Amino acid sequence: MSAGPPAGLPTNARFDLHMHSLRSDGRQAPEAMAAMAANAGLDVIAITDHDCEPLLPWGPTTLGGRRLHIVHAAELSGMHEGQELHLLVYFPGEMPLEFRRLLRGLCLARVDRYEQACVNFQLADLPPPDEAARAGLRALTRTHLAQALIDSGHARDTAEAYSRFAGSAAGLVPDVAPRFLGLIRMARAVGGLTSWAHPPAAQVAAHLGTFVRAGLQGIETARPKLPGPERAGLQKLAHRHGLVQTGGSDHHGWPNQRPLGQWSFPMREARPFARALKLAA
Ligand SMILES: [Zn+2]
Ligand SMILES: [Zn+2]
Missing domain, CATH: 3.20.20.140 (Metal-dependent hydrolases)
Structure with a gap:
């Protein structure tokens, strides 16, 4: 070769x-x-x-x-x-x-996860997933959820936002990942x-x-x-x-x-x- x-x-x-x-x-x-x-x-x-x-x-x-x-x-x-x-x-x-x-299917599962997390947080004023995410073209990650908590005044910074996910083991922010x-x-x-x-x-x-x-x-x-x-x-x-x-x-x-x-x-x-x-x- x-x-x-x-x-x-x-x-x-x-x-x-x-x-x-x-x-x-x-x-x-x-x-x-x-x-x-x-x-x-x-x-x-x-x-x-x-x-x-x-x-x-x-x-x-x-x-x-x-x-x-x-x-x-x-x-x-x-x-x-x-x-x-x-x-x-x-x-x-x-x-x-x-x-x-x-990939689109995975993005859509992330929209479900985001909406479920908003319900679990019992915070009605979090911004909903945007159009691109709903079309399966943008991935909503935990970072976006943290930013939503900050933008709507429920957390001062990323660290505080993530501390609210601490209950994710209990399903507050459900896992979306398929099998590796x-x-x-x-x-x-x-x-x-x-x-x-x-x-x-x-x-x-x-x-x-x-x-x-x-x-x-x-x-x-x-x-x-x-x-x-x-x-x-x-x-x-x-x-x-x-x-x-x-x-x-x-x-x-x-x-x-x-x-x-x-x-x-x-x-x-x-x-x-x-x-x-x-x-x-
Ligand atoms: Zn990476
Ligand atoms: Zn990575």
Whole structure:
């Protein structure tokens, strides 16, 4: 197999394969994020909104004189043995219709969850889900519920809002997540490349083998502030299980996060991913 430079991508291409726009719980519009990414010298990005269809066209584009490749992707939440885990799903082209339908269904389940939580809080003045959410095109997360509590004067800040969710074990904010293993199988059935997002060390030790047997193809081995030894441990496991590595900033546009493009996932680690997505030779 040739180890030459991938077609269309520079040998030192910079990736960011995990970020959120205001279509889920991020703060910035997808178009603005793409412009920022190109301007900051990223070569490949994936906007991985929770349960949301991509808005920007798949493929290479030129922004401000810089070439940027946009990968279609999403981040899904799934339950495994009582834990909520996150799955990144990437596509080697346009996101297929079957997967878009699945995402819309997940967004609609989030509308139900939001409305049920409003009933459970016994607060009649919380803002109702907006039209995009009701159409299954925007993911209402716990962050949105917290913001609704703040905006309507029932909490002073996010911390206080979240403390009101403390009863969520009792069902105040119901879980919406389907089974993690089911998500892996559904994503693969429609040609998605699956990667376990920000895997917690204890969960990796306990469950990675099970997930790989269910079809998991990748694991997120890199993100800002991940300690070196932990990153090395994940890379070792990726090699042992024959998994592709993905890396992303999990950028949300929050004030405490570095601007998009300051951190990146390097080509030397991203190459198997790039090949699997046919971005590379
Ligand atoms: Zn996540
Ligand atoms: Zn994320």
